[in-house]
Amino acid sequence: MRNLFIRRPVFSAVISIVIVLLGLFSVTRLAVESYPPLTPPEIQVQAVYPGATAQDVADAVAAPIEQQLSGMEGLLYFKSANSSDGVMNLSVYFDVSRNPDLAAVDVQNQIARAQPQLPQEVVRNGIVVQKRQTAFLVVLALSSDDPRYDTEYLNNYAKIYIDDELKRLPGVGDASTFGQLDFSMLLSLDPDHMAQLGLTVSDVAAAVQEQNATNPAGRIGREPAPPGTQLTIPVITSGRLKEASDFERIIVRGRPDGSLVHLSDIGEARLGARNYDLAGRFDGAPTALTPVFLRPGANALQVKREVVTRMTELAKNFPPGVRWSIAFDTTPYVTASINEVVKTLFEALLLVTLVVFVFLQSWRATLIPVVAVPVSITGAFFGMQVLGFSVNLLTLFGLVLAIGIVVDDAIVVIENVERIMAEDRVPPAVAADRAMRQVSRALISIVLVLCSVFIPVAFLGGITGLMYKQFAITIAVSVVLSGIVALTLTPALCAVLLRPVPEGATAVAESGPVAKAFNRFFGRFNRGFRAVTERYLGAAGRVIDRPRTFFAAFAVAVALLLVLVRSVPTGFIPSEDKGYFGMLVELPDNASRQRTEAVVKQVEGFLLKQPAINHVVSLVGLNFIQNANQTNAAIMFVMLKPWDDRTTPRDQFATVLGGVNGFLFQLQQTRGFAFNLPEIIGLGTTAGLELNLQDRGVNDITRFAGLTGEFAGDANALPELRGVYPTIRVNTPQLFVQVDREKVKALGISLSELFQTLQASLSTLYINDFNRYGKTYRVQAEAQSRFRQTPEDIGRLYVRGPNQQMVPVSALTRTEFRAGPSVITRFNGFTSSLVVGAPAPGKSSGEMLAAVERLAQDKYASRGVGYAYSGQSYQERASGGQGGLVFALGLVMVFLVLAAQYESWTIPFAVLLGVPFGTLGALFGVWLRGMANDVYVQIGLIVVVGLAAKNAILIVEFANELRAQGRSIREAALEAGRERLRPILMTSFAFILGVTPLLTSSGAGAASRHSIGTGVFFGMLVATLVGVFFIPLFFVAIRSLSERGLVRPGAQGAIPQPTPVAVEGD
Known part of the structure; x- marks a missing residue:
């Protein structure tokens, strides 16, 4: 089969072309998003x-x-x-x-x-x-300078003419205008007039239900009908009322003198809104806000384009003076972060090409991996489509790292072909054939080992399991395709493109100053590399000759690794500058919406003056943290200017956030804080701490609130936390109405009538519905606003007794002010208080959670206070053991694959013993840069395990062959090290330089790139520079133990004999 691809280069090329075409076709059909559906x-x-x-x-x-x-x-x-x-x-x-x-x-x-x-x-x-x-896409704003089109009008216009149009777009999960300003027929009643006429709220409700109803009558001439009936005619009666004037003409009661009491005699009807407690604002002006959510798996960028196109069409029919705009947009971060990764992808390809050229010193040889890499990378998109993946940060990170991995297979083949041409003086086609006979087994081993590392993580559960899956399977697909290309296209290209270099000839045969400069550089490089190789052989020999010393050094390295595992702080996902952040503003308890809106205007004025801030969206009346409507709260979303426009230190995300929090701290009678939103939209409310303290034995909400306040104070005193903030508030002034039930029943008054009167007067009473603009809206009764302004107004309400006399509510109740909670939160069935906060500068989220847990367990568990996490904190704790499981699973799978490949239970240990050096280097780099061992670092460790094993395979595979040919174990190990040092260093440095852009990147998503790049860079650097000295030692030790009979022969298995090397003319 090897000769087939060398003899038929066109056939080999067609295989790769088909792979590329499938990839190009798939990439246009893949969804584009920052993360796959993980919430x-x-x-x-x-x-x-x-x-x-x-x-x-x-x-x-x-x-x-x-x-x-x-x-x-x-x-x-x-x-x-x-x-x-x-x-x-x-x-x-x-x-x-x-x-x-x-x-x-x-x-x-x-x-x-x-x-x-x-x-x-x-x-x-x-x-x-x-x-x-939960997949937040954009927020649309509908506004107007025309006073005829107030917020109430704009909200209902959006609900009637825009929301449903957007919901029908492909990829849109939901689109609903914020607030409860839906049209409602409000029946504003005058309690004084009602009492004078002996009417109650129940009378009004009954009259409305009777006269605002659909009354079907039937048909004239319906079957069975007399013979000769010619027509069937529907009979129509008056149905639901439509206009406010129609409701005012509702007859509430007839008087004894024959006159009628209409609704207009005791109040008025008007078309208003169902609820006025919520309001939307955009850049300091009232507006209608419509959040648009993305359907799972949809292409965020494409859906946004569809939304913009549809809104542009709808805007043609807007009333004069009404306009729309995008108030809040999450797609710039998606676009910018993905563009940055794509940029890194090309930078990695360029650096890899440079390393290959320096080592191979021939544009013809360099061209082969440059052609092979895009085939594997492009073909991976086809695998992504088949598996249902999307183009996201995880899959793109996988492709960036895959560049340095998939180039290895081509380099191994090319380097071996060139070595055989130089040593045996044979033509490229013959050298390619001989090379494939020598390295095919190693190539297959490398592919199997890498797949055995990456594929098992696809079976892990939870959010981190899905993250591992998207990343690892993308690399695995690239590796498999790379193996196919290395076995088909690469040897064919070697036979076609490579040219024998005559003995003594220069690397670059062309003349000219540039060629001479290259020849001088390559000459020095080759002389230097030969010197390095000789020194390496001497050092590796000394390592082999002193096994006790260097096995002790290995033990020290493992001990250091264990120390780093315990000392490097843990984390979940790095906090990023996403180009936007959130804010919560709270006024004293019971502050009205008008008062809250006045403070929001002040905050908006400050924000819009900041040079880094672009837009501000405010939702007044909503407490986003507690997911509750509160008139004293507002949530604000702030859009920053593009990253390229924020280059000065004062415009950086952390600085802007700190400045905003400083301003909020200075506000009088206002509590507020700005915070970064979760990296995965929908995964909780903040990117920091989400702890739910639970009342598991306190059984008193006031005392429980005191304990949560004490807990927050203790937490703020810890060095790992800052800005800890409990959400429970139990000192809200409340007016308690004590009903004298005995007196009520003694007078023959219905308690339900009394409570219904209170509800309708102080809140609203939902009676039934009416139709308008093709929609169904509520009919609600309420007291006129002047009758619900003071506590004394409650006494001006009346209920009817059994003798038709009206009894004032003040005679049946007494009122007093009490303190109580405005919002009660419950978590898993217990009264709870959400506590939010952030890690202190220089501290990781893992350190923050550990500190919180110690505090809760040591000081508060015995006092009846439990705790549970939610949001991103919950996911971080749930994924705590996943990293170790992935690492262990990767080692086990590598061992099993190698055992099957070599038919040996011992030889795989010579490969696996080199893995700890890579892990040590990765964690050391993370510790050195003050980072956390987060999901991205753990993903990188998977790569390091595979590549460290790959390097060891190249030496162990060749040493096994030499040993089978009769060489001594020591000689086989050193000769394998000498022959494989060049491809190992070439592939390793190609990978290391390929991931360097991840370490130095900036802009959107830079923290994630730093996290994954740091681990793989330092991991491969140490695994390469240290591992090449220890792998021969491990081979000698394991093989010696095996041959001395310290391992049972049956368990050891036979080492397969190598395929005979072909000679010229075979």
Whole structure:
């Protein structure tokens, strides 16, 4: 088969061309995103209990539902936020492998089981269960300078004419305009007039339900009909009302004198909004905001283009003066980070080519790997499409490292062909044939070993397992294709392109000053390399001759490795400058939305004056951290200018973030902080600490809140943390209405009537629906605003007694101010407090989590306070053992493959004993640069294991052949080292220089590139410079033990005899 590809170079070329074409076809069809879908499926449940307090919602709504959730398949955790506006937001998180649709069905079924325990008002308002889309793409802003088009109008225009259009675009997961400004027919009632007329809220609700209804009548002439019936005519009656004037004409009651009481006599109807507690702002002006989410697996850049195209079409029909813009955009980071990696890809290819040229010293020889590498890299895109991967940072990192790996196979073949041509003085075709007989087995071993390292990680679970999979399988595909190219195209190109160099001839045969300069350089390089080789042989011989000394040195290296494993801090994913960050602003408890918006305007003014900031998006009335609606809170998203426009130190991400936090700290009666968003959108709320302290025995929310505050203070005093912030607040002023139930019942008044009056007057009462613009909206009753401004207004409400007399609520109740929580959060069924924070400068997230755990266990566990992680912190702790498992699995698989390849249980140890040097170098480099042992470093360790084993295989394989030919074990080891030193150094330095751009890169995604580049650079540097001296020693020791009978022959197995070397003319 080897001769076939050398004899038929066109056939060999066609194989590679087909691989390239398949890759080019696939790359245009792959999704482009920063990360593959990694976020755990999240199912959101929302229920509304109008007028209820946070404690009411937690006890009556959240607790019954949460009791049914435990035990669901793939459940990770659940948490709820129960706010004083009567809303429960429950988030249920599942393992990343769980089907989101099936998870939503499971949650729906569990809620159905809890439904009999829920208040009827909650059930009537509807319990919404939906899959939450977490892949944030863009936020669109709809605005106008025309006063006719206020925020309420713009929000509803977007909901009616834009949202559904965007949802229908391919790749869009969801698009819903922010806020609850949906149209609503608001019936604003005057309690004084109602009391004078003896009317209650129930009377109004009954009248509306009766007169605002769909009343189907039927058809004239419907079958069965008399013979000769010619027509069937539908009968239409008045149905749902449409205009505010129609609702004002609703008859509430008839008087004894025959006159009628209309709704307009006791209030007014107007077309308003369902809820005014939330507001959107863009660059300091009110606006309608529409977040657009990406469907899993969709191409982020393509979907954005589709959104822009569709919005441009829709804008042609906008009312005059209404315009749209992109307020917040995550795709610049995707584009910039991927462009940076692609740039690194080409830089790596250039540096690899340079190293190959220096070693091979021939443009013809250099051309062969330069052709072979793109075939493997381009073909990998076809494998990515078949496996359902996307073009993302992980797969591109895999391709960057693959450049330095796949070039190895071509170099091994070329170097061997040139050596045989020089030593045996044979033509290129014959040399290629002989070379393939010598190195084919090694090439196959290298491919199998590398695949055995990379492929098993595809079977790991969780988020880190998916990250390993995307990276490792991409490299594995490239390695397999590289092996195919090395066995087919490379020998054919060697036979066609290479030319014998006559003895004494210069490396570059052309004349001229450039050629002379190259010849001088190559002459010096070759003389230097020969000297290095001789010194290497002498040093390797001394290492072999002093086994005790150097095995002791090896033991010291292993001990240092264990020390580094324990001392290098751990992490999850490096925190990046993504070109945007988030902010939370909180005012004192019970601050109104108007007051909050005034502070937000002040913050916006400061932000928009900063030279590094481009846009500011504000969501007033939303506490993003707790996922709850609060009028005293606002979340803000800040877009920075492009990375190329932020070159000065003051415009760097950390500096901008610090300046914003400094400004927030100076604000009076305002608490706020700016924070980096998670690296994987949807994986929690912040890129730092997410700790949920749980009440597991305190049983008093006020005392529990005090303990969480104490915990935050202790945590801030630790050197590993900064900015620790508890979210629980239990001192919110609340007006407690104590109902005298005995008096109420003694007067024959219905308690439900009393509470319904309070709800309708101080909140809203959902009565039924009406239709407008082809949509369905709510009809809601409420008291006019002047009747709900002070506590005394409660006493001005009335309920009706059994004798039709109106009784003031003040006669049935008493009021007093109390302190209580505005939001109650629960985590896994326990009352909880979310604690957020960040690692201190110079500290890793792993050190931060370890410090928090020590504090929680040592000081607070005995006081009834438990803890649990969520978001990115949860994933980091869940992935804690994955790195070691991957490393161990890689070693085991390498051992098994080599054992099968060599039919020996001992020879693989000669290969594996060189791996610790690479691991030691990788962790030493990470420690030296003050970095953390994160997922990217662990991914790099997989590569180091494979490449360190590859280097050892080149020596051990050839030494085995020489030993089988009768050479002594020592002589075979040293000769193998001499013959393989050049290809080992060439391939290793090609890889090392190929990953150098990862260490020195800047711009978007630089932290991730530094993390993965540092490990593989230092790992391969140490594995190469130290390993080449120890591999001969390990071979001599293992082979000697085997041949002395210290290992049973049956277990040892036979070393396969090498294929006879062909002579010229075979």
